[in-house]
Amino acid sequence: MPTIDANGVKLHYQDTGRGYPIVFVHEFGADHREWETQVRYFSRGYRCITYNARGYPPSDVPEDLNQYGWEFSRDDIAAVMRGLGIAQAHLVGLSMGGYAVLQFGLKYPDMASAIVAAGAGTGSPPHLRDAYLKEAPETARGFITRGMAAMAEEMGHGPTRIQLKHKDPRGWQEFMDHLRAHSAQGMSNTCARYQALRPSLHDFRDAFGKMTTPVLLAVGDEDAPCLDTNLMLKSAIPTAGLWMCPNTGHAINLEEPAAFNAEVERFFAAVERGSWRRRE
Template identity: 65%
Template sequence: MKLYFEEYGRGYPIIFVHEFESDLHSWEAQIRYFSRSYRCIAYNARGYPPSDAPDAQAAYGWESAVHDIDAVMRGLSIARAHVVGSSMGAYAALLFGLWHREGVSAIVAAGAGLGSPASDRESWSRNARALARTLAARGIDAMAEKMAGHSTRIRLKHKDPKGWQEFVERLKQHSARGMSNTLLQCQAVRPSLYDFQDQFSQMPVPVLLAVGDEDKPCLETSLMLKSTIPGAGIWVCPNTGHAVNLEEPAAFNAQVEGFFSAVEGGSWGHFDPWKQSASSYEKSTAAPLTFDEALP
């Protein structure tokens, strides 16, 4: 599987993981800002050209989305990084924190939790499969505006009509096959984040949860994660839908920058991840890098 990536800037690395309806271009406002002082890497998930978009559904899975973060880091010889994810990317970033915690120093999870509450599970899976069939039959061009006009998306159109139109045009360029397979093998079948509560309660990774107050499907899950993950904080952005980083890029950047500064300064939450005893982490073959040691 070949994954397309772009990187800009120098310094401590940040990995950006995009949402289902977008690609690495959704992080442009963040990369322009953070590449002034960080090494910023954004990549297209499998199924999103110019990354590979294979026909076989077996090539797409929620586990693969998590491991692809690790593959990108290994391919770029990055031992440890901050990871920023949106929606589908936020789900992968949180699971990456569980499975590869020695490789992540901080997580930003924006719009995490679609389909996770028990009341949403059945409809989420059913709707994901229905959209997959429609994409396969009609193509992305016919569905883009309807997908971008969802109740959790419409705020972007009201706030930034040009930005919303650019979002729609980029969406039309995606692979209908890749998105359909992602829906069937990743979105529709991935476990609820509630299923990982016990593991999250033991995860010693600083986390910033970002959610719009009009992103109702994600508010409940974000509050659960806040109460479960020891090092989690939550930022609720007012009058905002699902794509927080697109709707309110300046506010999002400010919150993330403050979070990174607090983590790197050892003042985030109730613990300093850089001074945690080795017993707090799962054993790994190599000691985690400090920020200074990770710089090129």
């Protein structure tokens, strides 16, 4: 099983296809398998890299809480790229992964040729911030006290995920099967140290204003916790475009894979031919 060392933590990865590299970074409730529809599509012309974050088997699940956090998530992307000898790549992240790729763009601008941040921003809007900071630690404890099955059932029927069940029952069931099998300890540690402690994206508005990397923001119009933040990011990042997918919740790449793939492909094509415009 292929792994890459990320500061002492082994991360499982998959490397599919040939061509210019795309690195996919998964969300909190998923792992590398939820990018399957994107890998099958883009590996026809690109080299597609997927990996499991720390805390998500078969990647290592450190017991030490200090081995988790948004900075680790950001830097693990760099570790994966360096481990595979990739100097620069397109990046695609969803939710927790969307947060990570945006932060990666701030710290490692020369390593990111294009960034797709989908469903990023949960817990960031100022008017929702206090409630989020109270809820996240409780969720972290729930994985240990209630177990993965109960927590997965609650997550899968949440107001921004139930859309997938309505649209694609088999796809939703596959997502749920994967989610139930995650490490309760890994999920708890990730939630306690990454989700609960990461700063609001609004705190980085000035830094985002200096970004030069092309960015595509993608969000479902029923992903209420992320809408305000994506509007902020669109206004802050001079190189950002915003695509809002109708009647869609949080897991946009699973709900609308054909539309998501097409929009991302158009974005990459514009970047590669030099026609993705910076806002005047």
